[in-house]
Amino acid sequence: MILGMNLKRILIVVLAGIALTACAVQKKSGMMTGDVYTGTDTVEYLATGVKDRVFFATNKSTLTTASRDTLRKQAAWMRKKGKLSFTIEGHADERGTREYNLALGERRANAAKDYLMTYGISGSRLSVISYGKERPVNSGSNPLAWSQNRRSVTVKAN
């Protein structure tokens, strides 16, 4: 029994090791991790150190660790600027059908909005708009351009 338990533990450790290796192996090509943009070429700043946008994986609206960090900084800054309200623009890349991308942009913008709200920003200060694939920042038809276009951007609304 004890042996069996130990074996199980070892197995779990081994599996975890494999999982970690898999993470480490995940492609880091220049400014992308997986297919999420991690660079700052297109990023603008709401204030010093406060990035205005976060990036998403293809067809996904989940926030990455880096995105959550950016949004927490946005929230901290927003708390200090109590009179400002904001629009969160959700965007998709050009590699999806137009109508689905409109919905996807809306879902991405709301993912950012929800996160800001959990950090104390009132929903009444945050509005959301989806542009789908209509407003790319990078015109290119390549994976890097698409990763820069899959984004939600926080802009001042007043």
Added chain:
Amino acid sequence: MKKLIFFIFCIFLFNSSANALVEVDITRGNLDPLPIAVSPLYIESGSKDIKQGDKIIKNIGERISKVIEVNFRRSGLFNPLKKDSFVQKPDIAHVKPRFEDWKLIKAQALVTGKVLVTEDKLRVEFRLWDVIAAKEMVALAFSTTPNNWRRVAHIISDKVYQRLTGEEGYFDTRIIYVAETGLKTQRYKKLAIMDQDGANLKYLTLGNELVLTPRFNPKNQLVTYLSYFRNLPRVYLLDIETGVQEVVGDFPGMTFAPRFSPDGKKIIMSFAKDGNSDIYTMNLDTRVVEKLTDHTSIDTSPSYSPDGKFICFNSDRSGLQQIYVMRSDGSNVKRITFGKGLYGTPVWSPRGDLIAFTRVHKGKFYIGVMRTDGSGERLLTENFYQEAPSWSPNGRVLIFYRETKSDSEGKGFSAKLWSIDLTGYNERLVETETDGSDPSWSSLLSK
């Protein structure tokens, strides 16, 4: 736009099809289009020129025959023969063709006609002849206002198409689409409408706000579309005769992906709020709104079956974009696509038997059709990017848009309308003044 009134006042004779030797098989890709001679219409003495704006149209008989020829050639089913090989004069041919002469140039069918333009009236008579059986197949006459001369040509084309294929035509129709100009990062988009052959182009909006996905009401001159007017993405209605616009999807969130029900009385659309898109209908008379799907996933791109009993739509409830069918009350939801990759933009055929769609697989975009239970999938065309098929009213042709690759400066980018036959043959660029996308095909205007 003024309502167009047509009188079809004489029906000479319809020979029974049993006697006809000439017919066109449209069920397969037609690699051997039917040779047809379209004689210039003979202009009756005393006929005037047509004044259209500041243009004067002479030789209207020839012009009408050219419009018919272009329709026939683009259909892929007919091969209109060169006019310089015609031996018989238009007036004599129209009374009684010398079939041997037309056989000699390998024509199997012959269209003849005559035209009379008076001050406010255009009278056109045409006949379709079976050259092989040496018989008249159709004879009709129309009377309308002179400015409608192109529509007369389209109606003649439809009558010939119908007589020779056994199916309704699609030439007397229009296309509404989004005309695009400007940089890829900041496109200007306007609603545009044109005849199916590209003539009579008109812009319906000014380009001040983003507009997307216009769709015709199958029963009248209304159009529904998405507009970002005042930066609020909402579903709108536009009357293309009066130019009157109104918002119909004014909910606290985004409404998008609108389409009419087959009876034209409802709009079906998506409503997105708090990161979730569901499908709703709105009755245009009562304004009663009904929610049809209730799922945490994205539900969009709904399209009714022509009998109004079912709806196909796009959902990612399985994790990725797939196509589903449900009853029109929202019950009995079934997934119908299980192939590799993603499926989007389902559109039910006006004949009821097929659903057209966009499939994305391994970085390629396909336009395809399948039966309404998802079986019998056929991919018609593969490209870097293409989507949003719309059916011709007879369900034989699909129009869609295609985008090309570009570099980071946006060079190389274009968006163009294309059409392809249900058979997968006869793929053609549909020429537009500017770039174009999101095409929607109207019903037959003269039905």
